[in-house]
Amino acid sequence: MATLYFGGVAEQVVTREEFTLEHAREVLKDEVVAIIGYGVQGPGQALNLRDNGITVIVGQRKNSKSWDKAIHDGFVPGKTLFEIEAALILGTIICYLLSDAAQIEYWPKVKKHLTSGKALYFSHGFGITFNTHTGIVPPSDVDVFLVAPKGSGTSLRRMFLENRGLNSSYALYQDATGRGRERVVALGIAIGSGYLFETDFKKEVYSDLVGERGTLMGAILGLFAAQYEVLRKNGHSPSEAFNETIEELTQSLMPLVSENGMDWMYANCSTTAQRGALDWWKRFRDVNLPLFEALYESVTTGQEAQQVIDSNSKSDYRIRLEAELSALRESEMWQAGKTVRSLRPENN
Numbered sequence: 001m002a003t004l005y006f007g008g009v010a011e012q013v014v015t016r017e018e019f020t021l022e023h024a025r026e027v028l029k030d031e032v033v034a035i036i037g038y039g040v041q042g043p044g045q046a047l048n049l050r051d052n053g054i055t056v057i058v059g060q061r062k063n064s065k066s067w068d069k070a071i072h073d074g075f076v077p078g079k080t081l082f083e084i085e086a087a088l089i090l091g092t093i094i095c096y097l098l099s100d101a102a103q104i105e106y107w108p109k110v111k112k113h114l115t116s117g118k119a120l121y122f123s124h125g126f127g128i129t130f131n132t133h134t135g136i137v138p139p140s141d142v143d144v145f146l147v148a149p150k151g152s153g154t155s156l157r158r159m160f161l162e163n164r165g166l167n168s169s170y171a172l173y174q175d176a177t178g179r180g181r182e183r184v185v186a187l188g189i190a191i192g193s194g195y196l197f198e199t200d201f202k203k204e205v206y207s208d209l210v211g212e213r214g215t216l217m218g219a220i221l222g223l224f225a226a227q228y229e230v231l232r233k234n235g236h237s238p239s240e241a242f243n244e245t246i247e248e249l250t251q252s253l254m255p256l257v258s259e260n261g262m263d264w265m266y267a268n269c270s271t272t273a274q275r276g277a278l279d280w281w282k283r284f285r286d287v288n289l290p291l292f293e294a295l296y297e298s299v300t301t302g303q304e305a306q307q308v309i310d311s312n313s314k315s316d317y318r319i320r321l322e323a324e325l326s327a328l329r330e331s332e333m334w335q336a337g338k339t340v341r342s343l344r345p346e347n348n
């Protein structure tokens with residue numbers, strides 16, 4: 001554990017320097033890590049664990065797209081790829097990486113095979129925190145913990161292959177064996193996390209549900225759409241509207257923020273832009289503050305969780321999600337974006 005100051009606030013974090021991969025391998029050497037669910041986090045975590053020398057198996061519905069993907073990724077039926085129940089029997093650490101809605105349906109089967117001393121691992125606090133909605137209440141004689149990568153499973157894998165690491169939060173919910181903390185931190189390191197910061201199941205799911213509905217995915221699309229609409233309504237071309245709203249952000253300005261913070265990005269723009277941004281950002285904050293308050297309340301009351309469960313438990317949930325993503329893709333703004341991307345020099 002290292003104590004670092006974040007904006008003057010002391011936090012305990014785990015870095016790879018003091019909790020080494022070698023130590024993580026030692027902690028996990030007698031474990032069979034069973035990845036249940038091979039959607040987005042499943043592949044990222046399973047492949048990184050395997051590359052890090054951890055014994056990992058995958059449990060997935062046979063003859064599903066995810067089953068085929070696991071085979072394509074080198075998992076072998078009957079050796080490292082099993083149907084869900086077989087993987088639950090073989091696994092000593094059960095990584096519950098089905099969708100949050102699907103975890104409800106499979107919970108009775110998972111619970112049956114959570115024998116004493118095993119561990120139940122999540123990458124989201126959803127199932128446990130909203131257990132009045134999900135029914136997920138683990139037996140008292142198993143460890144229960146989470147490692148939540150702060151990003152897509154696709155990025156977790158890509159960054160691992162680039163010798164980088166995506167930060168993750170971790171939480172220990174139940175430590176039946178007395179080894180829970182070692183197990184969860186070792187897993188956090190072994191799946192390829194950058195650094196690990198501690199949270200709890202409630203704080204993880206509250207912050208994550210807000211973040212993905214807010215600045216990370218929902219609010220940012222809303223901002224893009226609003227600005228693009230105003231520019232187009234006032235006669236600006238799709239090229240001008242898309243470049244001024246999105247392309248410049250992703251290609252030039254956000255990489256500068258990632259490199260050295262928002263002030264650095266501002267300082268690398270004109271003084272005209274700096275003046276304007278510094279004059280306007282608080283107005284955008286003030287307009288959005290009530291919306292974020294409402295969002296946070298919708299999360300903590302369980303409304304958002306119930307909406308996810310109601311929608312994503314329906315048999316046609318994928319068709320419905322794909323239809324909405326297709327409408328986004330076919331919209332003028334994102335069709336303009338497709339053309340803009342195709343014109344990047346590196347794509348020609």
Ligand SMILES: NC(=O)C1=CN([C@@H]2O[C@H](COP(=O)(O)OP(=O)(O)OC[C@H]3O[C@@H](n4cnc5c(N)ncnc54)[C@H](O)[C@@H]3O)[C@@H](O)[C@H]2O)C=CC1
Nearest residue numbers: 037038039040041042066097098099102123124151152153
């Ligand atoms: N997507 C991401 O990168 C991140 C996900 N998480 C968490 O990790 C966990 C897994 O997330 P994802 O990989 O995105 O899950 P996902 O939503 O992609 O689903 C994972 C797997 O569950 C299967 N599945 C869905 N419905 C099913 C059903 N009714 N019956 C059987 N299988 C079903 C899907 O086929 C897929 O293979 C979740 O708790 C999620 O909140 C955490 C951080 C980031």
Ligand SMILES: CC(=O)[C@](C)(O)C(=O)O
Nearest residue numbers: 149150151152153208212
């Ligand atoms: C990628 C991630 O961190 C999200 C947005 O929380 C998710 O996929 O659930």
Ligand SMILES: [Mg+2]
Nearest residue numbers: 124208209212
């Ligand atoms: Mg999330």
Ligand SMILES: [Mg+2]
Nearest residue numbers: 149150151208
């Ligand atoms: Mg997240």
